[in-house]
Amino acid sequence: MKRRDIRRSNDKGAPKWMVTYSDMVTLILVFFILLFSMSQIDSVKFEAISESFRNRMIFEFYPSPVPMENPTEHTRDEESGKNSNEFENPTQLENNTDEDDITEQDTLDNLMENIQQYLEEHELTNEISANRTDQGVVLVLQESVLFDSGEAEILEKGEPFLTKIASMLESLPNNVKVEGHTDDRPIDNYRYPSNWELSGARASSVIRYLIDENEFDESRFSSVGYGDTRPLVPNTNEENWAKNRRVEIVILEESQGDDA
Structure with missing residues (x-):
């Protein structure tokens, strides 16, 4: 009796080009979602936030996570007011008119x-x-x-x-x-x-x-x-x-x- 051949499924998944195409479509979708979200931003608030980031003094609010080589020098600078800014010391900007x-x-x-x-x-x-x-x-x-x-x-x-x-x-x-x-x-x-x-x-x-x-x-x-x-x-x-x-x-x- 002749042995019957069993056909095996040769399912190798989606073609390689399909993966690239899917990634491209996903990126385009994300891009349009980003454009839509930006179109809803209040221009005044956005400009205020942008200006605050352009001002380097805003970063002086938080201590640096990197240890300083000469911490004592930094302490002396703070005591002398070299690193002070208008946000930390609002009383310095008082109007005495x-x-x-x-x-x-x-x-x-x-x-x-x-x-x-x-x-x-x-x-x-x-x-x-x-x-x-x-x-x-x-x-x-x-x-x-x-x-x-x-x-x-x-x-x-x-x-x-x-x-x-x-x-x-x-x-x-x-x-x-x-x-x-x-x-x-x-x-x-x-x-x-x-x-x-x-x-x-x-x-x-x-x-x-x-x-x-x-x-x-x-x-x-x-x-x-x-x-x-x-x-x-x-x-x-x-x-x-x-x-x-x-x-x-x-x-x-x-x-x-x-x-x-």
Whole structure:
């Protein structure tokens, strides 16, 4: 009897090209899933995260897993603040603007009180006034305190008050603006052809006295002559004329110093 041959199954699995093809399809699928997921990202948040990673300081939050060769040197750097950053030490970035403004305001308020006290003690309130404005501290000196009529040379009786003001300015960094004012009656002589020259000369005389007697930095001071263009009261009688003939010393707020 002839032996019957048994057919054996010769199943070798999928062809080799099928494996490569399957891997390619899987990668394409993953790629499109990645594109889809990125299209749903909030652009603002994504940019913030990207920026944080671009900032090298963010990596200083965590200690290095690799032991350092000189740990004592690193400790000294941290103590000295070399490796500190704005995230670990937020108090270093505190804005002191508000505190500075309060200190400046208190300083000018104290100056105002001291001047007012001086005027009352020396009975000068009728000839000199002090006011607190947005500009700073404004001192209004009538002509009779400082000058003879039509002149710009400071009188001896006006020097003590200017000396007092100078002593107060020594402890302040504020800039000072001096303004000269006249009444509307015209003046015409060889020295002052008009009220413009007279008012400017009076303002300059006050600044020159302050600087010469105390050696202030000249860049702190500015002068201007307004003539009769800014009267306090209408130029209608002798009393009003006297009020308008004046010199104003403005001790400016530090924030307005550059605009003097």
